[in-house]
Amino acid sequence: MTKYSQTVEDGIDGMREMARGNFNLSWMDSNPEGWGQEVTRSQDGLRLENIEKGHYAKVPEFGSSHGSMAPRGCYVPDETPGLDQYTLNEMSEVWSENAAALYDEAVVRQWNSVTDIPWDKLEKLPDDIEKSVCQMCTGLTEVEFVAGDMPAQWLHRINHDFHEVKLFLATQIMDEARHLDVFRKRALANGGGLLSASPANQDLLGAILTAGDYTTASALMHIFGEGFVLTLFRQGEFLAPTEVEKTIFRMCMQDEARHVAYGVKHLQYLLERHPEREEEIHKVLDLGEQAIFSLTIEPQTSEPRAILAGGGMDNIELGLARMAFIYQKQVKEYINRLKVAGLDRLPRITIPLEIPDLGLAA
Numbered sequence: 001m002t003k004y005s006q007t008v009e010d011g012i013d014g015m016r017e018m019a020r021g022n023f024n025l026s027w028m029d030s031n032p033e034g035w036g037q038e039v040t041r042s043q044d045g046l047r048l049e050n051i052e053k054g055h056y057a058k059v060p061e062f063g064s065s066h067g068s069m070a071p072r073g074c075y076v077p078d079e080t081p082g083l084d085q086y087t088l089n090e091m092s093e094v095w096s097e098n099a100a101a102l103y104d105e106a107v108v109r110q111w112n113s114v115t116d117i118p119w120d121k122l123e124k125l126p127d128d129i130e131k132s133v134c135q136m137c138t139g140l141t142e143v144e145f146v147a148g149d150m151p152a153q154w155l156h157r158i159n160h161d162f163h164e165v166k167l168f169l170a171t172q173i174m175d176e177a178r179h180l181d182v183f184r185k186r187a188l189a190n191g192g193g194l195l196s197a198s199p200a201n202q203d204l205l206g207a208i209l210t211a212g213d214y215t216t217a218s219a220l221m222h223i224f225g226e227g228f229v230l231t232l233f234r235q236g237e238f239l240a241p242t243e244v245e246k247t248i249f250r251m252c253m254q255d256e257a258r259h260v261a262y263g264v265k266h267l268q269y270l271l272e273r274h275p276e277r278e279e280e281i282h283k284v285l286d287l288g289e290q291a292i293f294s295l296t297i298e299p300q301t302s303e304p305r306a307i308l309a310g311g312g313m314d315n316i317e318l319g320l321a322r323m324a325f326i327y328q329k330q331v332k333e334y335i336n337r338l339k340v341a342g343l344d345r346l347p348r349i350t351i352p353l354e355i356p357d358l359g360l361a362a
């Protein structure tokens with residue numbers, strides 16, 4: 001007869017006991033506090049916030065010290081080994097009161113670039129317009145996935161007790177994959193292709209990825225970077241020559257609104273508990289603002305947007321005026337979002353609130 005290891009032999013003995021009707025069944029009564037949960041479903045279905053009630057809503061300020069992957073609210077046997085993987089164990093470092101609701105919204109509103117974009121509406125465009133769309137899409141393809149890389153970089157470090165945040169960040173990674181893919185598809189789909197990368201982009205993207213802690217990275221990305229992108233997409237009608245780009249901007253905008261909403265509420269949660277972190281956040285925003293300004297003046301970023309906003313190279317004056325309007329909106333909304341989060345940026349801002357007079361009328 002084959003000789004198995006002790007572990008396997010013990011397992012077979014256990015099965016023999018069960019076959020004789022000798023069960024352990026201690027798990028059945030292991031978690032009395034967590035038993036008998038009453039759930040009321042939302043009108044549209046079962047939301048996370050419907051189940052995270054009472055016993056299950058108790059999120060520890062410091063994530064479980066056992067450091068295992070035991071689900072929050074279950075009974076954890078003493079012998080459960082810790083995994084020694086989590087470094088973000090303080091709730092305020094990652095928490096946002098809207099994470100659960102944003103997760104549910106994200107899973108309900110998933111879309112895809114295969115069938116949800118009216119690709120059949122693509123039409124032959126004048127050369128300057130097609131080239132501008134392709135250059136804008138090259139730039140957006142370049143930046144979009146940093147917002148997937150950044151949460152991916154921190155996700156496995158976040159304590160398992162904060163699963164609402166982990167779930168939300170997982171949806172963000174998928175959202176950004178879709179954004180990368182939809183802008184790349186648009187660049188390649190209409191007889192054009194990718195044009196030039198942007199050296200200035202790398203400063204901002206690099207600062208997000210090398211930020212020393214999660215909250216700093218989040219402020220720079222969720223509020224600053226994605227906030228600027230959200231405002232840009234909201235003005236998408238100026239930059240979209242066909243129904244295709246309009247739909248792309250509209251779809252991406254819904255996703256970006258969730259990412260920004262998480263960032264604002266997270267920063268607010270952190271600053272209410274750690275006001276001493278304010279200065280550090282200001283410093284990273286100093287960097288971000290300078291980086292975005294170098295980006296704005298790079299020809300491969302500014303020119304295609306101005307051409308699209310004006311409706312062609314001949315109308316560059318109108319295009320520049322519209323881009324100046326969008327910039328002003330971007331800065332204003334950025335300052336407002338930080339204000340909601342509890343940070344007064346206006347006295348510290350390092351970039352102009354509006355584009356100075358370019359002498360266009362002269």
Ligand SMILES: [Fe+2]
Pocket residue numbers: 144147175176179252256
């Ligand atoms: Fe995105």
Ligand SMILES: [Fe+2]
Pocket residue numbers: 147175176226255256259
């Ligand atoms: Fe995003």
